[in-house]
Amino acid sequence: MVVAAQPPADTPDDANARERLLAAAQEAFAEHGFKGATVRDICRTAGANIAAVNYYFGDKENLYIEAVKRAHTCAGRMDTFPVPPAGAAPLDKLRGFVREMVTRMHAPASPAAMKLMMREMADPGKAAHVVVTEFIQPAAFALRAILRELLPHLDEQHLLMTGFSVMGQCLFYRQNRPVSELIFGREAVAALDVESVADHVVRFTLAALGHAEPIGARAKKPGGRKV
Amino acid sequence: MVVAAQPPADTPDDANARERLLAAAQEAFAEHGFKGATVRDICRTAGANIAAVNYYFGDKENLYIEAVKRAHTCAGRMDTFPVPPAGAAPLDKLRGFVREMVTRMHAPASPAAMKLMMREMADPGKAAHVVVTEFIQPAAFALRAILRELLPHLDEQHLLMTGFSVMGQCLFYRQNRPVSELIFGREAVAALDVESVADHVVRFTLAALGHAEPIGARAKKPGGRKV
């Protein structure tokens, strides 16, 4: 039993049964939630036997937790933000943060992973802690640091709410897209591509902070840098 | 069996079995979701027999739909907004709208009803249509009309996104409170009372629109009207 376990693992698509189960579980839990998804369906999708989930994960709940943990790596860890390292101007940092956040929310690398994470966030359970700690918390603290640079004299409470205003805008397009489509029509919402949304959120936020022309101004800041 | 049976629905608390079932269902569905809640638990809470739900509502799904319909009346219809009627200044209308929205989100009249509605919005099902039509849509159109007055030259797409920026801020405190508490601590979030949040969202929005001093300005607009 030197190397043991992991007999083939050659092809990435037909990996270990454990991996296939995790992938199938991620999809099923994202689509139907914890209660709605069934281990039978997950095993069938993964091409594994019903007993496999108990063999590899013990029970359904543990499979769910592992699937959520896997999801937050698929969706891209938030502490690996490609923001200008340190020497960059605070305004550029904020621009980079908002752009990256909107992009990840609007067009995530793995839609199922993001969906599963958001589901867990909306209804925090036993897997919420790891997601918050490793996915959300780093981003939140990074944003707060950026805003602190921009607003050195603001008290903690208002700084917190300012961060919430930024995050609220970014999250809206993910958490409320179905409803928005019901109200304004699918095509109207689909027209809001990542670039448009990112530009708007950056501009709205910078305008609120006094670093860009207000929304609705006839022309953009003449000599201002491109947003 | 002396007094027994009280069909006339004299006392409001011990109303018809149908009403008690709806109230219990609202609570259970809000807490555990459609799949998670059980008709047995609902009937037990309502003090009714298991067959009552089928007798009054046909099946569980219809009970859920009726519970959601009931919820959106408990939470306060959005088309009965106490905004300044028509002659008021657009800025005052926006102020009134945001204040009312934040208040309803932050401290709803019926927490369970609001929770149930939000759950249905996050995962739209067969009951989403009525909630959107009678609860969300009126508010969305009202906000768009207000913003159109304030930003007469803005194209439709940017007007839409501006509305999303306002709604995103209002909804954040409801949709992400648990996560916020996990990150920043329960006490820090609890310190954000309705007044503070409403003031901040109004100020942030007006600043973005160029009608208030930017966030972080050392002092509030000297001669400006109170927010």
Next chain:
DNA sequence: GTTCGATTAAAACATCCGTTTCATTTGGTC
């Protein structure tokens, strides 16, 4: 080839859930 642990396969188990059935009771009406 044999042996042993890891993995898979198939069936059954125990439980819970939504629903139905059927008998009983209740309150009003003739």
Next chain:
DNA sequence: GACCAAATGAAACGGATGTTTTAATCGAAC
């Protein structure tokens, strides 16, 4: 009091689900 529709109560049904059990299969080490 007799009758009837509305409502309630208790039990069971059929199905689905998570879990367990038992046996078969596979792959490498001896």
